Amino acid sequence: MIRVAVVGVGGMGACHARHIHDLAGAEVCWVADPDEQAGRALACDVGACWTSDGFAAIADCDAVVIASPDRFHAGYLDAALAAELAVLCEKPLTADLADAQRIVAHEVSVGRRLVQVGFMRVYDERHIQVSEALTSLGPVNHVRCVHRNTRAEARTVRRILVESIIHDIHTVRWLAQAEIVEVMTTAVQRAGQTRFVLLACRLGNDGVATIEFDDAAAGYEVSVEVSAEHGNVLASEPNRALVRHAGSVSALIGDDWFAPFLETYRLEMRAWLNSVTSSNATGPTVWDGYAAQAVVEAAVASEQSGHPEAVHLDDQPSLYSGVAR
Numbered sequence: 001m002i003r004v005a006v007v008g009v010g011g012m013g014a015c016h017a018r019h020i021h022d023l024a025g026a027e028v029c030w031v032a033d034p035d036e037q038a039g040r041a042l043a044c045d046v047g048a049c050w051t052s053d054g055f056a057a058i059a060d061c062d063a064v065v066i067a068s069p070d071r072f073h074a075g076y077l078d079a080a081l082a083a084e085l086a087v088l089c090e091k092p093l094t095a096d097l098a099d100a101q102r103i104v105a106h107e108v109s110v111g112r113r114l115v116q117v118g119f120m121r122v123y124d125e126r127h128i129q130v131s132e133a134l135t136s137l138g139p140v141n142h143v144r145c146v147h148r149n150t151r152a153e154a155r156t157v158r159r160i161l162v163e164s165i166i167h168d169i170h171t172v173r174w175l176a177q178a179e180i181v182e183v184m185t186t187a188v189q190r191a192g193q194t195r196f197v198l199l200a201c202r203l204g205n206d207g208v209a210t211i212e213f214d215d216a217a218a219g220y221e222v223s224v225e226v227s228a229e230h231g232n233v234l235a236s237e238p239n240r241a242l243v244r245h246a247g248s249v250s251a252l253i254g255d256d257w258f259a260p261f262l263e264t265y266r267l268e269m270r271a272w273l274n275s276v277t278s279s280n281a282t283g284p285t286v287w288d289g290y291a292a293q294a295v296v297e298a299a300v301a302s303e304q305s306g307h308p309e310a311v312h313l314d315d316q317p318s319l320y321s322g323v324a325r
């Protein structure tokens with residue numbers, strides 16, 4: 001039985017803890033969060049103990065899920081890597097690029113992959129179908145990601161990039177199997193709020209990508225379309241029932257970003273637990289987390305300069321080859 005500590009009991013921590021509890025072969029031993037009420041409630045639901053101290057939980061487990069606020073990821077990652085524990089770390093890998101670089105160096109110094117990063121689109125059935133179709137369609141010329149959120153809260157362009165668009169950045173790198181080498185960012189502001197962010201990217205395989213992100217949409221939707229040398233693949237939104245009523249035709253779009261991906265999160269957890277059992281980390285790597293963060297930095301710089309900005313990446317250590325699915 002793998003004893004897993006879950007650090008952070010917000011939406012993602014609770015989702016992961018419940019999936020571990022429901023899956024065979026693992027148990028949640030600790031949930032760690034300074035919020036005692038939320039921590040104890042989740043611990044009670046999944047048969048675990050609660051602690052306010054994430055480091056204490058990491059010191060007493062076989063594997064760790066890091067789902068704390070982004071700014072604490074780096075410290076918990078260091079502690080888990082020092083103890084050579086398997087980790088599932090929510091995206092973003094870290095809150096800033098320097099920490100991401102350091103975590104790559106830390107894992108390389110351990111000499112084997114221990115961390116899987118929570119870019120969970122790679123476990124989503126629609127996205128997997130696109131990836132599989134692309135294997136026989138030749139080089140990717142264009143990836144188009146469309147990501148719509150219904151958030152009412154105002155966010156800066158940086159926050160939108162780090163919290164939401166980072167998923168699409170990984171999707172582009174994964175499906176094109178190429179790094180993003182240059183990015184141009186354009187944002188639409190209304191009444192002091194960022195409503196829309198458009199990223200136009202150049203890829204290391206001479207292709208291009210566009211990421212369209214709406215932070216004030218009518219409903220939550222994620223889709224992707226890829227044009228390759230020998231064909232085009234579209235993962236549109238799931239079909240929804242069309243209702244004809246009172247002189248109109250309508251389909252319901254939810255506003256919740258959890259519900260459409262709940263099964264994906266379960267599959268992500270299953271894959272991670274299997275990799276822990278076989279001591280063989282799989283899925284998105286800390287390199288993927290670092291590379292995505294480097295694109296975020298270039299995208300922020302581009303929004304400020306008004307020009308395309310190059311993405312600066314260190315040489316890829318041999319521990320990681322290419323872009324992981």
Ligand code: ISE
Pocket residue numbers: 149163164165167257
């Ligand atoms: C949220 O943090 C997520 O992880 C969702 O997958 C994403 O679609 C949403 O935009 C984010 O805010």
